Amino acid sequence: MRKVVYSRYGGTEVLEMVEQPSPTPLLGQVLIDVKAVALNPLDWKIYEGQMAFVTGSKFPRGIGIEFAGEVAKAGPAVGRFKPGDPVFGMLDPFKGDALGDQVIASEQQIHLKPPTLSFEQAAALPIGGLSALQILDDLAQVGKGTEVLINGATGGIGTMATQIAKRRGAIVTAVVGKRGVPLAMRWRCDHIVDRSSQDVLGLNRRFDVIIDLSDKLPFAASKPLLKSRSVYVNAYPNPKDILLGYIHNAVSQRKRRILMMKPNAERLELLGRLAGDWLEVVVGTTFPMSDFRRAYSETKANGSAGKTVFVVT
Ligand SMILES: NC(=O)c1ccc[n+]([C@@H]2O[C@H](COP(=O)([O-])OP(=O)(O)OC[C@H]3O[C@@H](n4cnc5c(N)ncnc54)[C@H](OP(=O)(O)O)[C@@H]3O)[C@@H](O)[C@H]2O)c1
Structure with missing residues (x-):
């Protein structure tokens, strides 16, 4: 073979x-x-x-x-x-x-x-779905009414996180490239930022949860978009950020968290069921x-x- x-x-x-x-x-x-x-x-x-x-x-x-x-x-x-x-x-x-x-x-x-x-x-x-559930359930509690910004909303993780967050009744702002706009519209995202014509940092709004899947919106840069008790999540673990996050979270009400995706047989089975039903x-x-x-x-x-x-x- x-x-x-x-x-x-x-x-x-x-x-x-x-x-x-x-x-x-x-x-x-x-x-x-x-x-x-x-x-x-x-x-x-x-x-x-x-x-x-x-x-x-x-x-x-x-x-x-x-x-x-x-x-x-x-x-x-x-x-x-x-x-x-x-x-x-x-x-x-x-x-x-x-x-x-x-x-x-x-x-x-x-x-x-x-x-x-x-x-x-x-x-x-599997990877997009499990990462999305881990972010939405374990790292940030995203549910009905949560104002969430998903930066990279139509990539592998983003497509899953966006649909699941919307299904739960969260208020979703999707940051997408031009070709992602039709998907974000199809999933009825509440706000769509086409990054080819709009800068996410120019948004005059604050979010309960920011999920950066692009590796391009670091915690420090996202501060103007965060409320005093918001959660910021990214998906690029490196030893320096893990240490900084640990120190930061000990003293601040704003939390910064890093995805370290783990396989999970029960969640994977659940995702299979959701994908057989409504998850695209x-x-x-x-x-x-x-x-x-x-x-x-x-x-x-x-x-x-x-x-x-x-x-x-
Ligand atoms: N830590 C972990 O356990 C773990 C697990 C899985 C994945 N990851 C990491 O998580 C990240 C996302 O994974 P993925 O599978 O979703 O990757 P992906 O499919 O490549 O998606 C990345 C997304 O970011 C968007 N993007 C690129 N540049 C951007 C910018 N400047 N501003 C806003 N959005 C931008 C892309 O949009 P366009 O396609 O329009 O450019 C795409 O939607 C990757 O870095 C991956 O390595 C980490």
Whole structure:
């Protein structure tokens, strides 16, 4: 089977496709024929070495965290799945190797694919959906009437956070690029800021919660948009900000929090149900797996409204 791997940190030039023997699922594991893998900014942050303080220097490494496909073989003691079942799931974010013809996952890492979702949509659900729930429920309590600003409202996490916050009755201001405007309108966001023509810092309003998914609106810059007891969340953990946030939160009523997304089997199952019902999973662009270098360089350079997904055939 084919697998995309790399043996040193660097740009897309370090990625290569190799042939490997098909792996055997061990106790509690499932072998999956992969049909789709979603791209994440975390993929390139890892292969470029930006997360080396977590990922270390062990090579070769695979790439690709969230996927969908069909069960090829169930290992010993697997009770929930059988060959042919359509499934989706995510690997440990720092041990992704889903981009290939087959992947091994533990039984807890996968769920049955909702029949209404394509394989591409199912692959695009876990990281955005779990991150959104963690932000809206654990880091900031977003519910009916919460005034929330989502900066990057139509990216992988933003599409999920925006729809869920609206569904709960929050008052949502969505900051989007031009191509995100129709999505924000479709989800009836209360205020839409098209960043190509309006500066978010020029808004004469204050929010209970600010969620920055762009890595471009730091806590210090967002202060004019915060109330005295607001919560600010971003998604780019680094040791300095974690320490600063800890000190800041000890003395201030305004809180700054950083997403450190954790896999969560119950929430992933819930997301599958929501996506089978009203939650829209937006696949912006698809690439064949063989176009892995182009897919990463174009997505990194140009972004995508919704997720970019590899189709594996
Ligand atoms: N810490 C964790 O556990 C964790 C987990 C998952 C993700 N993340 C991180 O969270 C961030 C968001 O993830 P994602 O999957 O949602 O990424 P994404 O799909 O690339 O979305 C990023 C969003 O930011 C928007 N954006 C870019 N420049 C902007 C600007 N100057 N002002 C406002 N918005 C801007 C993009 O809009 P356009 O497409 O229109 O440019 C896009 O909607 C990434 O940095 C990712 O690495 C962290």
